[in-house]
Amino acid sequence: MALINENYLKLQGSYLFAEIAKRVASFKNENPNANIIRLGIGDVTKPLAPAIIEELHNAVDEMASAETFRGYGPEQGYKFLIQKIIDMDYNPLGVSLEDDEVFISDGSKSDVGNFQEIFQTANTVAITDPVYPVYLDTNVMAGRTGYYKADGHFDNVVYMECNAENQFKPDLPKEKVDLIYLCVPNNPTGTALTRTDLKKWVDYAKENQAIILYDAAYEAYIQEEDIPHSIYEIEGAKDVAVEFRSFSKSAGFTGTRCAFTVVPKSVMAFTQDGKTYPLNALWNRRQTTKFNGVPYIIQRGAAAVYSPEGQKQIRDIIAYYMANAKIITEGLQSIGLQVFGGVNAPYIWLKTPNGMDSWSFFDKLLSETHIVGTPGAGFGPSGEGYFRLTAFGNRESTEEAIVRIKTKLII
Numbered sequence: 001m002a003l004i005n006e007n008y009l010k011l012q013g014s015y016l017f018a019e020i021a022k023r024v025a026s027f028k029n030e031n032p033n034a035n036i037i038r039l040g041i042g043d044v045t046k047p048l049a050p051a052i053i054e055e056l057h058n059a060v061d062e063m064a065s066a067e068t069f070r071g072y073g074p075e076q077g078y079k080f081l082i083q084k085i086i087d088m089d090y091n092p093l094g095v096s097l098e099d100d101e102v103f104i105s106d107g108s109k110s111d112v113g114n115f116q117e118i119f120q121t122a123n124t125v126a127i128t129d130p131v132y133p134v135y136l137d138t139n140v141m142a143g144r145t146g147y148y149k150a151d152g153h154f155d156n157v158v159y160m161e162c163n164a165e166n167q168f169k170p171d172l173p174k175e176k177v178d179l180i181y182l183c184v185p186n187n188p189t190g191t192a193l194t195r196t197d198l199k200k201w202v203d204y205a206k207e208n209q210a211i212i213l214y215d216a217a218y219e220a221y222i223q224e225e226d227i228p229h230s231i232y233e234i235e236g237a238k239d240v241a242v243e244f245r246s247f248s249k250s251a252g253f254t255g256t257r258c259a260f261t262v263v264p265k266s267v268m269a270f271t272q273d274g275k276t277y278p279l280n281a282l283w284n285r286r287q288t289t290k291f292n293g294v295p296y297i298i299q300r301g302a303a304a305v306y307s308p309e310g311q312k313q314i315r316d317i318i319a320y321y322m323a324n325a326k327i328i329t330e331g332l333q334s335i336g337l338q339v340f341g342g343v344n345a346p347y348i349w350l351k352t353p354n355g356m357d358s359w360s361f362f363d364k365l366l367s368e369t370h371i372v373g374t375p376g377a378g379f380g381p382s383g384e385g386y387f388r389l390t391a392f393g394n395r396e397s398t399e400e401a402i403v404r405i406k407t408k409l410i411i
Helices: 006-010 016-030 050-062 079-093 108-118 133-142 195-208 279-290 296-304 308-334 358-369 395-408
Strands: 102-105 125-129 157-161 179-183 211-215 241-246 259-262 268-270 276-278 339-341 347-351 386-390
Touching: 006 133, 016 358, 050 296, 050 308, 079 102, 079 259, 079 296, 102 108, 102 279, 108 133, 108 211, 108 241, 108 259, 108 279, 125 133, 179 195, 195 211, 268 279, 276 279, 308 339, 308 347, 308 395, 358 386, 358 395
Parallel strands: 125 157, 125 179, 179 211, 211 241
Antiparallel strands: 102 259, 241 259, 268 276, 339 347, 347 386
């Protein structure tokens, strides 16, 4: 008799974005002529930068010749990309890394979800609330949590509530935890942590022998000077933190899939009998067993991000999206809505009007303005009463969305 992993049965309903897609499809079926503007899922809309396209073409041509054809590549990634990451992303910050501390992957979502595999299920997990669903759901699947409760929380998970009162910055846990998920700049709230904020977390992790799983997928959108671009800018972080980065939002690789995870060899966890063991070796073992690497062609395209032309082109694209964020923020504020984020991230986090719950506001926004956003409740109990919009649409759609909200949304 084949038995299932019953931890999957603890998961609540459909995955957030699947539920959104279901509701939009139903609305579209009933309103076939509706012109729907999608500001919900954080997918990019600008095409890949010309420098990236050129290098992808060059790599494709190489695959047509026996002399330059590539088969299986290193599961950890090609050195030509890893070295550019170290030279361009970390050395300018004063962070030194060895090439075997950087692992190329097909996405931060995959890595963030998979990294928990190398820890015991007895570990206590702390997540911010609201939070990107993958952090929680993969720990539920692994059996690291208890059961779902009526108040929207899972047993055996430490929820670090983020709200307007604490500026959406999590407070340190009052109890001891082992694994800490931080997303900076944050998805969904769009807020970020300063050097002073992060130093508190690094100190906590060192004092409690905890590991910080630091999702920096939106690092390229940081605008303010006091926001670190890497947790490794904080003294001691290389002893307690794993950092996840992505080309998806910074360079438009949502459809081509490329990211990387940094696992310093100085980050240690413990065996049951108290011996230390480097996470780097464990992650390398996991990846070489379960992952065959990112295609050579895609890695060549990612390497082009670091060319002078590539750097200029992706900065222009990021500036385009952040201009969208400003349009959305100012438009919502002009009709009296309370708005957060949109400064260091391409997400705008708004308080739903008149105490409306977030799924009701989703339906209201869709029916009255034909705009799709993301209900805050889908990101956790503390997301109730909030709503996320993204700046990844094109300029025309973004401007049209604000016009519709101003003229058609009944508040």
